Amino acid sequence: MERFTTLTAVAAPLIEDDVNTDEICPLQMQRNLDPDYAALLFARRRRRPDGSEIADFVLNRPQFRHPGILVSGRNFGCGSSREGAVWAMRAIGIRCVIARSLADIFRENILQNGMLPVELRPQDADALRARVIAADGRAPFTVDLEAQRISGPGGPDIGFDIAPSDRMRLLEGLDDIGLTLKCADDIAAWEARTAAAQPWLQQAVDRRRAGGNT
Numbered sequence: 210m211e212r213f214t215t216l217t218a219v220a221a222p223l224i225e226d227d228v229n230t231d232e233i234c235p236l237q238m239q240r241n242l243d244p245d246y247a248a249l250l251f252a253r254r255r256r257r258p259d260g261s262e263i264a265d266f267v268l269n270r271p272q273f274r275h276p277g278i279l280v281s282g283r284n285f286g287c288g289s290s291r292e293g294a295v296w297a298m299r300a301i302g303i304r305c306v307i308a309r310s311l312a313d314i315f316r317e318n319i320l321q322n323g324m325l326p327v328e329l330r331p332q333d334a335d336a337l338r339a340r341v342i343a344a345d346g347r348a349p350f351t352v353d354l355e356a357q358r359i360s361g362p363g364g365p366d367i368g369f370d371i372a373p374s375d376r377m378r379l380l381e382g383l384d385d386i387g388l389t390l391k392c393a394d395d396i397a398a399w400e401a402r403t404a405a406a407q408p409w410l411q412q413a414v415d416r417r418r419a420g421g422n423t
Contacts (some may be wrong), residue, residue: 212382213321216304216353218277219339220361225269228281228316229288232283246293256356268301272346275301280341281308282334286315305352305360309334320375321384323376325354327369340364354379 213352236248241350254266261268268276272291278299286294287306295318298306307327329337338361341350354376359367378388389396405412 210382210384210387213323213325213354213379214393215351215353217349219346220278220280220350221267221273221276222338222341223279223281224338226282226307227284227287230286230294231288233294234291236293246297246372250297250301259261277302278305278350278352280302280308280337283309285311287312290314295319325352325379329369333367336364337367
């Protein structure tokens, strides 16, 4: 998994509550085995049925076509657990979602894909929203995971909280498999102790391989 330390990028304002995963990535629109996730991102909101673009949707505006940061409202990513919603955002370069709150499963999917989920207190969310709208893509914002700060035009740095375990896995670039492999030495030591203490377990026959009944 790609590590996340700091990100300096354009922040796109999608200031809405309850944006669900079917809006973010309507997979029904492309049922092949290799979907174009960039094209699927907010597909129903970006294009009309005839394929023409809806110019006033934020991600169709020239300065926000490839933002690194998406700023939204409450309960972002609610609805189904589809991981494609995260892949669609990654496909256009988004690596950080900042919101008042994030749906739990969506938040975990973000973490598993090397993206940073940031949930801000209401007063900080209001302040950042105003600054992102005022910047209008003309100047970038920086999200520093090590310092747990957001900086950018229009005001002072904004701090954010994140669970130490989530912070560690992003800084080190670890998904669930990577986290397990961090304990590889401990796992090997446990297996060695078990083999010594209960050697009969190591001699058990796997009857499935031997062709017998399970």
